[in-house]
Amino acid sequence: MDQDRFMKLVSELTLGKRLPDVIYLHRSALEYIADELSKFTYLIAKAGQIDDEHWNVVKYYRKDFRLSYLHYPLFFDDSYPALERSSTVDLRSTTKREMDYSKAENPPILHRKELFVHPDHPEYENFITLTQEGETAGLYENHKIIGFRDSWYRLINQSGYALVDGRLFRQAALQTGDQAQVDRHKTAIQRHSLSAPMKSLSKHGYLDGTFSVFDYGCGLGDDLCELEAHGIDVAGWDPAHRPDADIFSADIVNIGFVINVIEDREERIEALMRAYELAGKVLVISAMLASDSFIQRFRPYKDGVITSRNTFQKYYAQSELQAFIEQTLEENAIAIAPGIYYVFRDKLQEQSFLSNRQLRHHQWKQLTQRPVNSLSKMQVLIGQNTELCERFWQVCLELGRLPASDEFEGYANIVEVFGSSKRLFDVLNAGAASLDFELSKAMKKDDLIVYFALALFGKRKPYTRLADGLKRDVKALFGTYKEVQERARHALFEVSDVQKIYSACKTAYENLSASVMDEQHSLTIHRGFLEELPQILRIYVGCAVQLYGELDEVSLIKIHIQSGKVSLMVYDEFDESPLPLLLERIKIKMRDQDVDFFDYVDGYAPQPLYLKSKLIDSSFSYYEKQMSFDRRLQRLVPSIQGLLGPGNIELQRLLAEQGKVAKGYRFYSIKKTG
Incomplete structure (x- = not known):
């Protein structure tokens, strides 16, 4: 293998911990990468006389013709294992350099071990838990100081944590x-x-x-x-x-x-x-x-x-x-x-908290990027107070209205410099920027109608007064509380209109980056796209969720257009497997306000989810390899055209007829015996 081929194979790796210049991979994951690169890795180790017991992690260089064989003896036993030895083979100069860290007082250590192994590895979920603990504790905020054991332990202690049995x-x-x-x-x-x-x-x-x-x-x-x-x-x-x-x-x-x-x-x-x-x-x-x-x-x-x-x-x-x-x-x-x-x-606090959760946040254009032909006195002042104006404008966009004095930290400064917040707002809201504000205003109104509609559906006790922020929202965006209640009630009643649900599903199908629509029967989406649905569907699904609970474990949401039902599907390893298996289906009957649970763990042939790429987009890190897997699967089993298909056992039989078996995101040829 020459250097160009090596670098090409390394660049195509989809597994491993990726850094700008190198990719790390545990030896257990080598069976999931290209056979050519995997065999080459073992061949070079053998040629360099690097014994198997002296390496369990390989380090591929992305810009050089080099590999390093690293030995972390406690890779699976220690949450943050220390490096004991390394052997680096330079394939251009055919030289080998070895380093012994076994007696080092402060050896290098590993983090984020889930990136080193394949998602099918039995320790994968445990590794993810360890990483989430570190992220929650804020330990990964400065990656430059965590590479060695002493600095890592010192950071843990300074952050008010301790390691016990490898857990924080x-x-x-x-x-x-x-x-x-x-x-x-x-x-x-x-x-x-x-x-x-x-x-x-x-x-x-x-x-x-x-x-x-x-x-x-x-x-x-x-x-x-x-x-x-x-x-x-x-x-x-x-x-x-x-x-x-x-x-x-x-x-x-x-x-x-x-x-x-x-x-x-x-x-x-x-x-x-x-x-x-x-x-x-x-x-x-x-x-x-x-x-x-x-x-x-x-x-x-x-x-x-x-x-x-x-x-x-x-x-x-x-x-x-x-x-x-x-x-x-x-x-x-x-x-x-x-x-x-x-x-x-305090239910008013709860009300404010939940309403804020319905808000959608978007990135907006910087004010300083707008072209200005001439500088008025106000524009000069804006130029002299760019950071203050930028913060003020972002709050206006978040609220969809002018902020009150207690809603913007620099309000007094705004008044002192510009005379009033309204005066500054009128200047900032001129020209192209007004489109941003009108969009944010429309989104905020939409969010509030969803919130109040769901409150009506939940039959929450009426509040004697609204939280201050909601009062301002209602007055600025709807005029009166009666108006927003009327709009919310109307929006809630609309969810029973089959034709409107169908139209909204069709609109969502045409505009979402990923979804599956079954004629006039249903729309299926990944739960990550829930906030991008039209208002009526956000309310429709929100009502169902109120009957069921949190969507933490739910992978897919299916909106039944005709029957007034919503199905929630829980899949095993949805993000890790190209063919995740259905574990549980929850059918929420809106008209009866009843919930049915269907468990597919015991006594059922596991049902795979097919063509998962139709339900995800490029924001999912594995999107490209899922697309590739789905295309190959359809070539091998042409009868698979939708999300449902043969059971897992039947699928294996159909693949075997083609001389193939699926492992992870790849298909392997079955070796013939006899």
């Missing part, structure tokens, strides 16, 4: 009496040291100083120090580290990674209920998540496990955590992130 835990959750108190200067604590639930509060605007915060089970108090440094009214209590601290009611109460370390279920329930009673507006609950295969590594104890540090951990599944919260508090738990839920006591 908040130090505050490790209720160990011999743990030394960590004193940090308030201003020296970086934002990434905040716990994941506190980060979520910051993201949603709850840590702007407007709300008081109480940390129930604050541990060593790292979050308290950071919030105090920002001038936030915050207090905390912990049974081990701050047992004498007073317990206060507050607008926001956080019970972060507490319920998972309480071994007694009744005490766990009591802690959750007590924290909820303290919350004036919202309770934030978080707990550790893990897969069954990971949990099985530990010694069972009660409904959890005992870790190597002799601490108790109750790992949850996402749905299990939600069910525990809702059964305990008898309130709706809103999923914010994996392992993090909000429960609102």
